[in-house]
Amino acid sequence: MRLLPGLLLLLPLMSSLAHAEMFDDVFDRGELRIALEADTPPFNFKKDDKLTGFEVELGELLAREMDLRASFITTDDTDLLPGVESGKYDVAINHIAVTPELRDRFDFSEPYSYSKAHLIAPKQEKPLLARLGALTSSQFASRTQATEGVDLRSQVEPKTLGKKDKTLTLAIPFQKGNPAFKSSLDKALQRIKADGRLAALSQKWFDTDMSRPAKP
Template sequence: MRFWPGLMLLLPLASPFAHAELIDEVNDRGELRIALSADLPPFSFKQDDRLTGFDVELGELLAKELEVKPSLLVTDHDDLLSGVESGKYDVAITPVVMPREVEDRFDFTEPYSDTASQPTVSLAIPLQKGNPAFQTSLNNALQRIKADGRLAALSQKWLEREALQP
């Protein structure tokens, strides 16, 4: 019985709710780690040795809305999702449609864009499963970006038919 008080102090640590929320880690770091590829124009690509495109600017807007710096991390397509799942990246911004079997491994933001060629496909940002406060923060940021017209302007700039022409 002598160990009972010590055991009671440890029980909350075993709770699934005891882990830190990802939004707290992002705020503590002061940066949002955003995984991108650099070979998907007009979404993300290098121009004059500088990363640019729709996904890049969207990531920068999200970080600004979360009041942290964007950390744009270029990676290959295979590492985008596995890096988010492992915690290497906070989010991945990519126009690639997620296969059904992947959907169970991640949580997603609300859709931020519908593709013009396939109106039934919506783009959303994958994030590590089990971080509802982070998901809510991202959704709120997306809603503000949509509401004030910045997302529409970004889409106009990068995703209009003329922008997609070589």
């Protein structure tokens, strides 16, 4: 099939508009739709029927920096990433570890947190915890039926558990092909890193700064 010269000239513009669609939709709406599971303290959970946790406060900070309202949607691991992929949610902030497989499906923000693989231990339960010291035996627990890409518990293979130098990178996934949205999200994240708010938030919830890779 041959394309008319006029159509050829329009193709770059059409591509640019396609990339801008998510950015325009989010800012026209004035709301950032954030999906999370709300059952993994201290990352995100409910206390007295109110959402709280490190990633809830992070989402609120990022939305405010982007001049948006934060709208949190509680879902489960069967819907979380498919919902982001389909556009049902704008982003997921649910301690998701970046992997090559997920990079094939999503674009990601800059990292907002890091964790050593030795903090992860296989266990079927997901008990509550209050501080980083409890992570070794509880928080990053593997599920009985792991779902691809949902969070650290389902992203770390058993063979990595013994590698203490393995660092897992946590970032925010969103639909591929949205550079304007990525730029806005990354700039918001950079600002809360630069002025120390992200480090303070990490200290509040984990008693340590997990916003930077740990030194060897």
